[in-house]
Amino acid sequence: MSIRVVARIRPLLQAKEIERDIIVDTAKLPAEKTDSKSVVRIPNPRNEAEAFSFVFNSVYDQEATQAQLFENEVSPTVKHLFKGFDVTLFAYGVTGTGKTHTMRGGKALAERGVIPRLLSSIYRRARKVDKDSEGASRVEVSMSYYEIYNDRVFDLFEPPEKRTPAGLPIRDIGNGKTQVVGLTERPCTTLKEFEQLYDQANVNRSTSATKLNAHSSRSHAILCVKITQTTGDSVRVSTASAIDLAGSEDNRRTDNNKDRMVESASINKSLFVLAQCVEAISKKQHRVPYRESKMTRILALGQNNGLTVMILNLAPVRSYHLDTLSSLNFANRTKKIEVNEVENQPFFRDVPSGKGKLDSDDKAISLGAPSMH
Ligand code: ADP
Ligand code: MG
16 A cells, blocks of 8 residues: 655735745646546746646645545544544644645634644544443543654653753564654543643743744644543553654755754754655665654654645745645655555453464564653
């Protein structure tokens, strides 16, 4: 299975952008019978008479609502999550193109992003499992939330003043998965509880604004929602990861002081490494440089993500032209990555660790409570 790549073009920002500056548009493939669009078109910066076209799994234009994006792209993954597959959703794009709007969204019900809608859907399904099994199956939800900033991992449940400057270590736990060591994991039994924890953690994303970007545009925010389904002795764990990546812009274009330059260089580095990984995988090269940044180790595209959906956020206007084109090229290569859908096997509570009922084949790797990343 390939990574699903969908593009979303945000509307004009009132007061800042005007109709005349729109350069990105959408189209249907000639053969398509439905209303859905799958082509993004953008002029060639060297010759505007010519347009480049990029084909994705689907394309959402200015009119698309938060609800539509969720229903089409994310809602279908919830079923898989409950079957024991991991799900990874990530937003890629230049700062100001709508990544945070897409993932987190606004407070108003209609403006809620993918993350609160996903949780809402998970709780709904959990209640159904409980009801259908007449209480024999139980679903527990817990979350962890962290950011990667300057190639260091910080727990977003810790207030910034309590962070250790070096950040938290990560380690490989097999099956292409990694784990952040010492990360807080909070149970959240209701949507309300989740939202309180999530909002509080978002406050901990530090807010030192620079000329063009806030801190948040230079860090990757990674939310992991762990679902534990228990029926009798059998326990099945799966994880949904929702990632709001740092802005993919070319930071050499912003003038900033020295500190900021270090950050820029580092952000550039992890997204640069990601681009190299994607390139290596799409060309089926043997060596993929995952290990060269923490973000790529954690995201581990094409390693073992279960279902993966990439949302490519785009601004429609000319001021983003070159960065938009480079985002589109990146996304175009990402499409080609194949992911294995590996099911997380259930494990059994009373089995002493290390001596599972399963054979010591590859399945046994998922014994024990795995994978909060
Ligand atoms: P990013 O996280 O990629 O830097 P934001 O999510 O902060 O970008 O979006 C930049 C601005 O554009 C915000 O003011 C946001 O509210 C607005 N915006 C982005 N996408 C949409 C959309 N689909 N509909 C309405 N406003 C949007
Ligand atoms: Mg953002």
